[in-house]
Amino acid sequence: MSFRLYNYVLSGNCYKVRLFASLLGVSYESIAVDFHPGQEHKGEKLLQISPAETLPIMLADDMVLTETSAMLGWMASKFDAGKNWWPVNEPTKITLIIQWLGFASDLTLTIGEARLHSMLNRDVDVDRALAGGKRALRLLEARLTEQSLRGSQWLVGENPTIADIACFPYAALAPDAGLEHDDYPVIRNWLYAIRSLDGFVTMPGIHEVHKLRDTENTL
Numbered sequence: 754m755s756f757r758l759y760n761y762v763l764s765g766n767c768y769k770v771r772l773f774a775s776l777l778g779v780s781y782e783s784i785a786v787d788f789h790p791g792q793e794h795k796g797e798k799l800l801q802i803s804p805a806e807t808l809p810i811m812l813a814d815d816m817v818l819t820e821t822s823a824m825l826g827w828m829a830s831k832f833d834a835g836k837n838w839w840p841v842n843e844p845t846k847i848t849l850i851i852q853w854l855g856f857a858s859d860l861t862l863t864i865g866e867a868r869l870h871s872m873l874n875r876d877v878d879v880d881r882a883l884a885g886g887k888r889a890l891r892l893l894e895a896r897l898t899e900q901s902l903r904g905s906q907w908l909v910g911e912n913p914t915i916a917d918i919a920c921f922p923y924a925a926l927a928p929d930a931g932l933e934h935d936d937y938p939v940i941r942n943w944l945y946a947i948r949s950l951d952g953f954v955t956m957p958g959i960h961e962v963h964k965l966r967d968t969e970n971t972l
């Protein structure tokens with residue numbers, strides 16, 4: 754196995770790693786953690802592995818990783834032979850990708866927090882989280898609009914990169930937090946483009962692109 758992932762099915766951050774592993778065709782060992790209601794990520798067993806009290810946790814190459822940006826960067830460096838997902842030799846792209854990886858953390862702290870409240874009844878400052886989530890969706894819409902005028906569907910350059918993977922889950926899960934996609938047509942196109950990638954996998958709240966025709970039982 755290439756790495757071990759301490760994983761929770763409803764976590765958008767864990768899903769970033771599951772999705773990227775599937776797009777790269779990489780297999781890994783998944784350990785299910787009872788995040789809710791068990792709070793196992795704060796329990797003795799996991800604190801011995803990582804004191805961060807967050808999921809996911811990745812064990813890879815003797816490292817204990819707790820930041821999904823680092824996990825995606827490591828996976829791309831290790832398994833993407835074409836170097837499109839993390840184009841190390843292109844300084845401008847790498848810089849912009851790092852910027853959008855930072856933005857992905859803002860999505861966790863805004864949409865992710867509001868979603869914890871609406872789905873798991875977590876006590877959070879919902880007004881702050883929702884206001885931040887709306888601001889983040891506006892920024893994302895503006896960036897993707899700018900890119901579409903350049904002829905690209907993706908956040909950086911002309912191909913999907915780890916920036917798209919990092920920002921995708923919480924942008925896609927915004928309706929779970931009470932933020933609908935209606936006002937963001939370019940985000941909707943981008944979500945569709947990611948859901949159409951070969952190797953795409955779902956999580957609860959994010960479904961596959963609809964098949965328009967059942968190919969197995971046609972007339």
Ligand SMILES: N[C@@H](CCC(=O)N[C@@H](CS)C(=O)NCC(=O)O)C(=O)O
Pocket residue numbers: 764765766767794806807808809819820821822858861865
């Ligand atoms: N900085 C980490 C944060 C990961 C994170 O916030 N994970 C959430 C689950 S999606 C978590 O474990 N939160 C702890 C909690 O809410 O108790 C990253 O971006 O990867």
